[in-house]
Amino acid sequence: MQTIDGSYIYEFSSANKPINSVKLNETFSIKTLDCYGGQLKSESDLRADFPNLKINPATGPIYIENIEKGDTISIDIKRIELNDQGVMATGPDTGILGDYITESQTKILPITDGCALLNNQIKIPINKMIGVIGVAPEDHAIPCSTPDIHGGNMDTKDITEGSTLHLPVFHEGGLLALGDLHAAMGDGELDGTGIEIGGEVTLQIKKNDNFKLKTPIVETDTHFMVIASAEAFNDAVRQGMLNAISLLQHKHQIAFADAYRLLSAKGDLRISQLVNPKVTVRMALPKTVLVNL
Amino acid sequence: MQTIDGSYIYEFSSANKPINSVKLNETFSIKTLDCYGGQLKSESDLRADFPNLKINPATGPIYIENIEKGDTISIDIKRIELNDQGVMATGPDTGILGDYITESQTKILPITDGCALLNNQIKIPINKMIGVIGVAPEDHAIPCSTPDIHGGNMDTKDITEGSTLHLPVFHEGGLLALGDLHAAMGDGELDGTGIEIGGEVTLQIKKNDNFKLKTPIVETDTHFMVIASAEAFNDAVRQGMLNAISLLQHKHQIAFADAYRLLSAKGDLRISQLVNPKVTVRMALPKTVLVNL
Numbered sequence: 253m254q255t256i257d258g259s260y261i262y263e264f265s266s267a268n269k270p271i272n273s274v275k276l277n278e279t280f281s282i283k284t285l286d287c288y289g290g291q292l293k294s295e296s297d298l299r300a301d302f303p304n305l306k307i308n309p310a311t312g313p314i315y316i317e318n319i320e321k322g323d324t325i326s327i328d329i330k331r332i333e334l335n336d337q338g339v340m341a342t343g344p345d346t347g348i349l350g351d352y353i354t355e356s357q358t359k360i361l362p363i364t365d366g367c368a369l370l371n372n373q374i375k376i377p378i379n380k381m382i383g384v385i386g387v388a389p390e391d392h393a394i395p396c397s398t399p400d401i402h403g404g405n406m407d408t409k410d411i412t413e414g415s416t417l418h419l420p421v422f423h424e425g426g427l428l429a430l431g432d433l434h435a436a437m438g439d440g441e442l443d444g445t446g447i448e449i450g451g452e453v454t455l456q457i458k459k460n461d462n463f464k465l466k467t468p469i470v471e472t473d474t475h476f477m478v479i480a481s482a483e484a485f486n487d488a489v490r491q492g493m494l495n496a497i498s499l500l501q502h503k504h505q506i507a508f509a510d511a512y513r514l515l516s517a518k519g520d521l522r523i524s525q526l527v528n529p530k531v532t533v534r535m536a537l538p539k540t541v542l543v544n545l
Numbered sequence: 546m547q548t549i550d551g552s553y554i555y556e557f558s559s560a561n562k563p564i565n566s567v568k569l570n571e572t573f574s575i576k577t578l579d580c581y582g583g584q585l586k587s588e589s590d591l592r593a594d595f596p597n598l599k600i601n602p603a604t605g606p607i608y609i610e611n612i613e614k615g616d617t618i619s620i621d622i623k624r625i626e627l628n629d630q631g632v633m634a635t636g637p638d639t640g641i642l643g644d645y646i647t648e649s650q651t652k653i654l655p656i657t658d659g660c661a662l663l664n665n666q667i668k669i670p671i672n673k674m675i676g677v678i679g680v681a682p683e684d685h686a687i688p689c690s691t692p693d694i695h696g697g698n699m700d701t702k703d704i705t706e707g708s709t710l711h712l713p714v715f716h717e718g719g720l721l722a723l724g725d726l727h728a729a730m731g732d733g734e735l736d737g738t739g740i741e742i743g744g745e746v747t748l749q750i751k752k753n754d755n756f757k758l759k760t761p762i763v764e765t766d767t768h769f770m771v772i773a774s775a776e777a778f779n780d781a782v783r784q785g786m787l788n789a790i791s792l793l794q795h796k797h798q799i800a801f802a803d804a805y806r807l808l809s810a811k812g813d814l815r816i817s818q819l820v821n822p823k824v825t826v827r828m829a830l831p832k833t834v835l836v837n838l
Binding site for chain 2: 352368370439442486504509514521538
């Protein structure tokens with residue numbers, strides 16, 4: 253199995269040269285650094301002491317053979333392996349309650365027995381996930397810290413082992429990159445971080461001829477989740493709803509108002525993160541009302 | 546078993562006279578009207594034709610014996626039985642995408658085989674829940690359409706069969722009332738309605754001597770969810786986070802910053818509704834990190 257490693261981007265862009273290529277349906281793996289580029293190694297490494305730290309390195313970009321602009325790719329996330337310690341760096345102004353925090357702190361959380369250990373005291377059950385994953389956007393470059401319709405820093409905890417991420421493609425070969433794994437993160441990423449960690453992700457990419465996507469969708473065993481990012485929360489919500497309503501209309505051949513009702517009755521508006529340059533929400537549609545896209 | 550029925554309030558207030566009393570640990574039931582007071586009986590009954598319709602009747606208030614101001618009550622929701630048809634009334638300006646809706650419509654959804662049927666075509670699996678439930682607030686009256694720390698129109702889908710709602714009490718006897726059942730509703734209540742329906746709810750109320758609550762908490766098999774409502778979304782989020790952090794600090798005897806990290810790593814910020822006079826969110830804390838309150 254091919255393992256891709258050692259080259260990182262800090263912005264998604266069609267100007268980035270691919271470091272490797274993969275075939276459709278090939279199983280391969282990607283090694284990733286944590287969002288701090290692996291620079292915060294102990295609790296004495298404070299984020300404030302690294303003012304020029306480039307954050308959110310994504311390993312890639314990877315050229316996907318036989319993929320063209322306008323295609324949709326479906327990325328099966330086969331396996332996520334984590335390194336043996338995670339890190340959380342908080343300080344004044346990090347996250348939603350940053351105004352309550354007076355001190356910069358770095359916490360190292362060893363990973364053991366399926367848990368991350370905070371202060372050698374509190375066992376936090378892990379929920380592995382991929383924070384940053386995407387393709388080259390249509391025109392200008394987008395920093396890896398920012399989510400958008402190309403993917404990027406979506407920080408969506410359902411992008412995890414066993415799920416499938418469907419992405420639109422804007423350039424030949426797609427130019428996939430990923431990084432920013434979390435050992436655990438709750439919906440919202442409320443203090444500005446998950447349990448940040450490096451690791452290795454095993455993937456398989458398929459071409460999806462069933463539909464043309466405008467925006468990322470993550471598929472779990474039970475749900476299709478339409479992902480939407482925008483600077484304002486309300487704009488992300490409306491964008492996610494409109495795209496979900498389109499799917500429901502297409503599936504059921506119903507009027508807008510009926511799809512709107514169906515969404516209200518069974519769609520869950522979930523929050524992915526509220527702390528990146530754009531916020532991300534997802535409209536979760538249970539497969540019980542939307543069996544196939 | 547005592548069944549309470551036939552008297553409705555449209556605002557929670559200590560000025561309302563109780564219609565009945567219940568004992569602690571007594572199992573009793575409450576019959577409720579739908580949020581339209583049962584007035585929209587067919588698809589030709591448009592909401593716009595009832596300009597003076599009083600919405601969100603709550604059955605009660607009920608005096609709970611041996612409950613004082615400052616107590617916490619724990620309401621076990623034993624059973625929710627639904628009537629045989631639900632209703633959704635939408636029109637211009639209802640819900641988050643009301644600007645896309647040009648026409649007032651009422652849809653009647655028969656309930657059969659565990660599903661609500663939209664347009665005699667789409668089966669919507671039911672998820673029963675209580676939209677309005679609360680006690681008399683501390684000082685001024687609060688309309689049943691508005692959620693706040695006394696409860697009210699929290700529209701939180703985890704307030705359902707099998708869960709327990711913990712509420713602070715502001716007046717002797719509590720003065721409980723409830724209504725606004727939904728046959729189904731997704732997180733957000735995005736078009737402004739669930740599948741609105743009348744029915745009967747079976748409850749048992751206990752006095753909770755373990756903790757003094759400032760705000761409602763709903764407890765499921767897996768989570769404690771701290772409920773917060775405010776006019777601005779961001780204020781509701783911060784309020785919910787601060788109350789959840791207090792719980793985590795109390796449980797683990799940890800500093801604010803550590804509880805903040807724990808919340809970010811394992812707490813899910815969920816949206817209850819975005820369409821009432823105040824929006825409601827809930828901070829879901831898995832029992833794996835917060836075994837007992």
